[in-house]
């Protein structure tokens with residue numbers, strides 16, 4: 001069903017994305033694939049659909065929600081959880097690895113001490129299975145263990161001939177920061193990777209998506225409402241799906257959906273900014289209120305903070321907000337985040 005709000009698993013539930021799915025499938029066997037795009041654009045769906053269409057063992061490690069200063073225990077819990085959800089082949093391959101115990105269908109990883117499992121030894125043990133290992137929202141792996149993670153990825157890149165890693169990221173600049181492919185001091189320096197960038201639907205595609213979804217569900221919705229929804233929600237598949245699903249429940253007012261979506265996005269923004277100085281919020285509000293240049297943002301900040309603002313600090317904040325894929329060139333990448341920013345308190 002096109003309007004199912006969970007990440008899609010099957011191609012018939014996914015609108016378009018043919019080229020992206022084929023590119024992922026064609027790239028299986030290469031060491032490293034990046035799938036990038038803003039929140040709700042369909043990264044997880046595209047990866048899952050592609051992997052469900054080929055005969056590979058997949059290990060999907062969802063690293064959303066890793067705390068900023070995550071420990072090895074945090075990381076290994078995510079890995080153990082992912083390994084426990086995979087096939088017998090994986091479990092068989094892991095049985096002989098020191099520091100790994102198999103309890104029924106659950107995999108346990110020793111995370112410190114003499115028997116600690118190291119990531120390179122884990123990847124070596126998995127190599128014969130030819131698994132595809134996905135780290136979903138991989139930018140969250142930045143932090144104290146990022147070097148260890150990168151070194152193990154570089155090890156797998158060079159020595160595990162059968163493994164493919166897929167890293168997805170909705171904070172695209174932060175994902176690049178993690179990998180540091182262009183930095184000679186990074187373990188992954190100069191390594192080639194395939195990148196699949198997911199873009200929003202065009203206006204025409206967005207309308208077609210909504211029409212197809214309603215027709216699939218046998219519901220008649222006036223074109224004017226569909227067009228209004230697309231105008232407000234832009235071509236972001238996740239918001240369009242949200243609208244479609246609500247409308248199937250009889251709540252077809254696009255403005256009502258916009259306000260629900262804004263509330264959701266506001267909570268997400270608050271989360272993203274939780275450990276950042278309050279000035280980040282001011283910069284977002286400035287851009288949301290229409291500041292279109294560096295000096296306009298600066299003027300806005302100086303007004304609300306009653307302070308002069310240092311050049312380097314402001315540039316740094318703008319750069320970080322771009323890396324988080326929230327804004328680019330003084331525009332929000334997602335109009336709902338613009339509305340949400342206006343409402344930040």
Ligand SMILES: Nc1ncnc2c1ncn2[C@@H]1O[C@H](COP(=O)(O)OP(=O)(O)OP(=O)(O)O)[C@@H](O)[C@H]1O
Nearest residue numbers: 005006014015039040041042043044045170237238
């Ligand atoms: N091409 C598509 N056709 C139909 N539904 C889609 C499509 N792309 C995304 N969706 C829907 O949009 C929502 C977001 O999709 P998904 O979770 O795959 O995106 P994501 O980029 O991984 O998002 P996040 O950054 O929040 O993890 C889900 O409800 C999903 O079902």
Ligand SMILES: [Mg+2]
Nearest residue numbers: 043044045136
């Ligand atoms: Mg996702």
